[in-house]
Amino acid sequence: MRYDFNKIEKNWQDYWAKNETFKASNTSDKPKYYVLDMFPYPSGAGLHVGHPLGYIASDIYARYKRHKGFNVLHPQGYDSFGLPAEQYAIQTGQHPAITTETNIATYRRQLDQIGFSFDWSREVRTSNPEYYKWTQWIFIQLFESWYNNNSNKAEAIDTLITKFTSEGNTTVNAACDENIEPFTAEDWNGYSSEKQQELLLKYRLTYLAETEVNWCPALGTVLANDEIVNGVSERGGHPVVRKKMTQWSMRISAYAERLLQGLDTIDWTDSLKESQRNWIGKSVGASVSFNVIASEAQQSANSEKQIIDVFTTRPDTIYGVSFMTLAPEHELVSQITTADQKADVEAYIEKTAKRSERDRMADVKTISGVFTGAYAEHPFSKEPIPIWIGDYVLASYGTGAVMAVPCGDQRDYDFAKYFNIEIPNIFEDIDISEEAYGSKDNVKIANSDFLNGMNYKKATKRAIYELEQIEQGEGKTNYRLRDAVFSRQRYWGEPFPVYYVNGMPQMIDKAHLPIVLPEVEKYLPTEEGEPPLGRADVWAWCTEFNSVVSNDKINNTTIHPLELNTMPGWAGSSWYFFRYMEDAANRGETFASEDALKYWENVDLYIGGSEHATGHLLYSRFWVKLLKDRGFVNVEEPFKKLINQGMILGTSAFVFKLNLMWQDTTFHRGSEDYLKDLAQKLPTILCSTDVYQKYFSDGLSLFELNEKHDLPELDTFLNNVDTNQVDIHKLSFGETMIHTDVSLINSSNELDIEGFKNWRKGYKDVSWIFEDDKTYKVFRDVEKMSKSKYNVVNPDNIVADYGADSLRLYEMFLGPLEQYKPWNTAGITGVHNFLKKMWKLYVGENGLNVNGAEPTKDNLKTLHKTIKKVQEDIENFSFNTSVSTFMIAVNELTQQKCTSKEILQPLLVLISPYAPHIAEELWERLGNSESISTTPFPTFDASHLVESSKNYPISFNGKMRFTIELPMDMSKDDIEAAVLANEKTIAQLDGRTPKKVIVVPGKIVNIVG
């Protein structure tokens, strides 16, 4: 009976589906365990072998936990809103919903054939109205919440209104817009409803405001900070500019501190936590107010006193301030600039405004700035301080202004040096003639009045105290984390449940959700520059009938326009893990029932790519905290443990195409143009890698190459070279590497020539230079898998040729889960042979090899060391080493000719998480009628591993020479005596007396001397 993996795998996949083997229950006596993968965006290209890596790892863990007696939730779904489907729609007119549906079908087919233990009954799709109904609902919750800094949590907006009605806003300590005017209860009650709404918007956790956004003209939409990489859009790499627009924003900054603190409570990698910490960017220091010294003109005009607020992490260096720098965009710049400096300042502002974000980032070395002509007054010394503007100060961080302390900050130092500004030294015994002293350690403050002689810690405390005394500053913590822009000018996303009355946003009542995405003719922005939803004809809200109606009915009394933006990609993915908790049957009334949320709590193990470190993983945490504060869920963090799987890279294959190369000495006369022309005419010659590399290192010329090989085209070519112009013997060659489809390469890197000729029609009649054995060897290099590099490997082919179990084992066998590693299909024969060998251990020519034979000591030892190792490996997510362990176990048991059911049956349970199909098949053949999936994991018994003797390595000065078999229970002294008496030891010592003998019982003996 041969191992017919295709048939076996199909059978068991059908069995699991039919019996709903992996359907999770929300009521169980078993402890719960929730294993989640980051759900995929269903792209048109389908899966390549890199995609399932994380899914296989999580599936192994989920299956292992079932064997360990847990009630496991292991769901899967699709993040199905997104740009590619929309762009396809723009090009073809195909509705994104149809494209998405087709792609999902492909994904599902591909996933199913790998044999995952997903509970598909709980599938979610973010683009389904019954799903995004709840995304809209959460948006409304955010709108109806404000963040109370006193209770340190979000509260219902009603509680804020109550406060305003009775106390005004002066006693409210909220995370809100800056510069909100103070008002009393009387004021509030006297305000118009519109004025009240306007004010409330400044407190809501999602708010509509004119903000400076990242506008991507090529994509026609705004982008969040995490969607921009190196100054260009993450998708497509298009330029991004700053632009003021009215947009929905999420007040994530309210949660900055809790997002930071929460990191200490979860089991994520340090690098990931560090990314989030950097993104949140907490810095502790002080805010300081500097009064601007009014010019004579201002004094006579009796204008208001101007104040520049700055944030500093070094209030202790306040006496080192010798100038101030404002961002060119700072609002005070135009007011304080003197008439003399006006022209220079305006020119500078114009110059910097023209530079894109990217240019500014690329060029951080150039120092530039302009003096405004104005001065500020030092809060303590009352000395005048010149005010400059410079683009090294960013408008978007802190207050957009800095107090420059050149002796303590390198950028201030460089600026001061460049513009010849004074650099006062306020550090005791520190030389600042070459560079600033940026460290806080090992230094005492000097020349600083009341701070003299203090260290950083003391001086900081005192400076803040003194600033507070004169009411010109206070201790302050600043965060880099900005509020997240939540509007996108796209079609294929969640519509907002929002309509506008006189320009003020109104929420549609929860009872009328979902607001379903309207139909449009085209998926482009309108001619007027409105988002695609501006093309919808039926996109107005009727407050009488609570329904979406035709736009012509808009009367601004009962029927109002709806929001035209849609939500960003991260909206639907910020809460999907809760949706899975509910049985599909009970998903009507809530996003997940209280019981389900209480039972499953949060995700125990989350596996996905590291590219979501600052986007999805931060936004999800934010939304979960909001939902917790408002009493909808019970957990503070969504993902207890998180693992990033590394990417699987492709092993690209290249053929070398020869091209012409020359040096100056190649010319006799004439011009280089002749050679360039000649280069065009060189016949196409493909040279095998090893041959090429040998020729290249030998420095062979083209002429010599022609002599070695019989290449008629090259011969003709060389005969036609004008030898008056060119020294033909000095004509050399180089190579152009041409990507070749990896499916044309065999395991020895040999190219399938006929296949290549058919694949690349342009290369049908080229000249070939082969190896001595008449093969063509390609050059290989590791790159990211991509269609354009022809190195994509489709799992469908692997499953057809070797089976899902082989694919699963091989993906794990490649290396540590978290590491980047290259795929090489050739290696799969290793694990495939292992499965065949394992099959043979159980099934012989004439039926089962397994019987009731009493297990031998060796059998038991092999089994139990395998149990121990595999269990440890799974718990450490070291899946690659367990695959080796299985190989060793099967090799040993084959060697031992083991037929004992007592050994071979538990072995199947160990392998079942990794290769579930073959495990189920053999399990059934051993006479079991139930699926192996919930069979208890075998228990490790250490007594089987106890050895009576040890093969001691004997080393001399740390170098192992030979081994001696000695009893385990031998004493240290006896071991020493036995080793020294051994003839090999005597021969090794050659008459010398050892200085010292180290004996580590059970480990090693080392003889020094």
Add this chain to the structure above:
RNA sequence: GCUGAAGUGGUGGAAUUGGUAGACACGUUGGACUUAAAAUCCAAUGUCCAUUAGGACGUACGGGUUCAAGUCCCGUCUUCAGUACCA
């Protein structure tokens, strides 16, 4: 620049607390079976020297601690990832 991860045969990688470096595979070479191929099985395979016995070297590089270092410490280099005039 800063932060994090890493550097081991021809290749992917193993070595859990310092204790036999290179497990397990791929590839390569040789052999068996076969008319032949595939499949399967057996053997060898870190480098260098040596007919053998054996020896020297060897975990990016340079030092150090130790009876003993891939593993610990100090310094240097390289690669990858993230991030950046963050005041």
